[in-house]
Amino acid sequence: MILENIKIDNKVDNSPEEIIKNISKLEWKDGLYGKQSWGHSLHKIAPYVGRIKPPFAHFLIKYVTKPGDTILDPFCGIGTIPLEGSLCGRNTIGVDLNPYAITISEAKTQHNLILEDLIDYVENLDIISKGVSIRKIPDWVKEYYNKNTLKEILYTLNILKADEQKFIYGCLVGISQGHRPGHLSKPCAWTLPYKPRPDDPGEYRDVKTRLIAKIKRNYKDKIESSGSIKILKEDSRKLSLENESVDHIISSPPYYNTLDYVNSHRLRLAICGVYKEDDKKALRDQTIQRYKDYLDEMRKVIVELYRVLKPGGYCVFVVGDHFKGKLVINTSEELAVLFKEVGFTYYGAVEDPIPVNKSVQKTTKKVKFERIMLLQK
Numbered sequence: 001m002i003l004e005n006i007k008i009d010n011k012v013d014n015s016p017e018e019i020i021k022n023i024s025k026l027e028w029k030d031g032l033y034g035k036q037s038w039g040h041s042l043h044k045i046a047p048y049v050g051r052i053k054p055p056f057a058h059f060l061i062k063y064v065t066k067p068g069d070t071i072l073d074p075f076c077g078i079g080t081i082p083l084e085g086s087l088c089g090r091n092t093i094g095v096d097l098n099p100y101a102i103t104i105s106e107a108k109t110q111h112n113l114i115l116e117d118l119i120d121y122v123e124n125l126d127i128i129s130k131g132v133s134i135r136k137i138p139d140w141v142k143e144y145y146n147k148n149t150l151k152e153i154l155y156t157l158n159i160l161k162a163d164e165q166k167f168i169y170g171c172l173v174g175i176s177q178g179h180r181p182g183h184l185s186k187p188c189a190w191t192l193p194y195k196p197r198p199d200d201p202g203e204y205r206d207v208k209t210r211l212i213a214k215i216k217r218n219y220k221d222k223i224e225s226s227g228s229i230k231i232l233k234e235d236s237r238k239l240s241l242e243n244e245s246v247d248h249i250i251s252s253p254p255y256y257n258t259l260d261y262v263n264s265h266r267l268r269l270a271i272c273g274v275y276k277e278d279d280k281k282a283l284r285d286q287t288i289q290r291y292k293d294y295l296d297e298m299r300k301v302i303v304e305l306y307r308v309l310k311p312g313g314y315c316v317f318v319v320g321d322h323f324k325g326k327l328v329i330n331t332s333e334e335l336a337v338l339f340k341e342v343g344f345t346y347y348g349a350v351e352d353p354i355p356v357n358k359s360v361q362k363t364t365k366k367v368k369f370e371r372i373m374l375l376q377k
C-alpha cells in the first residue's frame, strides 16, 4: 500500500460546483487507485457485500470535507468511510445495525495499538476446545468447520469480548470464513458462504497461528496521523446524535432490495452470535432493504440527517439504479424528491458506470450505474 497517496489537503475548495467538477473526474478508477490492492491494510479485515471501495471513499472525503471536520456515515457497513476519513485526518461517526458490520467497524477504531503487544497478547492466550459446548450452534453452521476448530473460535471470541480486544476480535471473525489456508472454515468463498463440499471432513485448523498471521497482515501499514472514529450500533431512522452536530454526511445507503445484508453474511453473523431464526428475522425487519416501504423508510432517515447536520453541511449519497421488471429506475431521482421535501438543496448526481461483470450478486437485476448525489442543508 502506498501511503504517500493519501495527501491531506488543507485548502479544500468545497463549493458545490467544485465538488461536482472534482467528483466527475472519477479518479478512484485510475492508475494505482483503480487497483483492488489500494487502501490501508486495515480496510482488509473482512469483506462485506455492498462495501464502498476505499479509494472511492478517499476521493469523496477529500473533495467534500476538510481535516478536522466531523463526518457521519449513517449506513457505515464495515466502516470503510469512517476508517478512510480518520486516515485523512477527519473525525468520523459510523452507524449501522448489523452486528457483523459493527464488529468489523469497531475493530478499525483500535488502529493505534502496538503490533508487538497484540501478538504478545494472542501468544499468551490459552486457547482450548475441551469442555466448550457447541450444542446450541445450528447444524448448518457446524457443517463449515472441524468441531475442534469451531470450539476454539467460540472460546477465543468470548475471551476477546471480555478483554475488549475489538481489533483482534474483528480479525478472528474475518478469518472465520474463506478458502485460503489461513482461514478457519472448510474451503468456502470469502464473501458469500456457499456451502462447503459435503464430503469434506474438515481438517483441524488451529486458531492461534492463523490469528497471529492475520493480525500481522492487517496491522502492517503505518498510520501517520488520524482523526477519531466512533461507531454506533443504532437505527439511522432514530439517531442518538445531537442536533446540528456533524459537518458533513457521506454514505452508500441500501437501495431497494438489491442486496441482502443479513443472508449474505449469515455465517459470520452466526460466528458473532446471531444464528437464531428469530434474531435474524428481527435484524432483517430492521434493515432497510425491502422494496415495498423503501422510500417511506428512507424519508425517516433523511429527516434525521437534516436534524443532525450543521447548516451549510453537505450530504453525499452513493446509490445504484434498480430494476422493476424490465424498467430501470433511477434511485437518485426518487431520493432527490425526498431530500428536497425535507429541506435540502440538491445539486445533481454524478454518474459512475459499473462494469456489469463486476456486480457482486449476479442476478438478472444488474446494477449499471452508481450515482453520487450531492445535497446541502
Ligand SMILES: C[S@@+](CC[C@H](N)C(=O)[O-])C[C@H]1O[C@@H](n2cnc3c(N)ncnc32)[C@H](O)[C@@H]1O
Binding pocket: 048, 049, 050, 051, 052, 053, 074, 075, 076, 077, 078, 079, 080, 081, 095, 096, 097, 098, 101, 234, 235, 236, 237, 251, 252, 253, 254, 261, 286, 287, 288, 289
Ligand atoms: C451499502 S451498505 C454500506 C456499506 C459500507 N459503505 C461499507 O463500505 O461497508 C448499507 C448498510 O446499511 C445498513 N442499514 C440498513 N438499514 C439500516 C438502518 N435502519 N440503520 C442503520 N443501518 C442500516 C446495512 O446493515 C448495511 O450495512
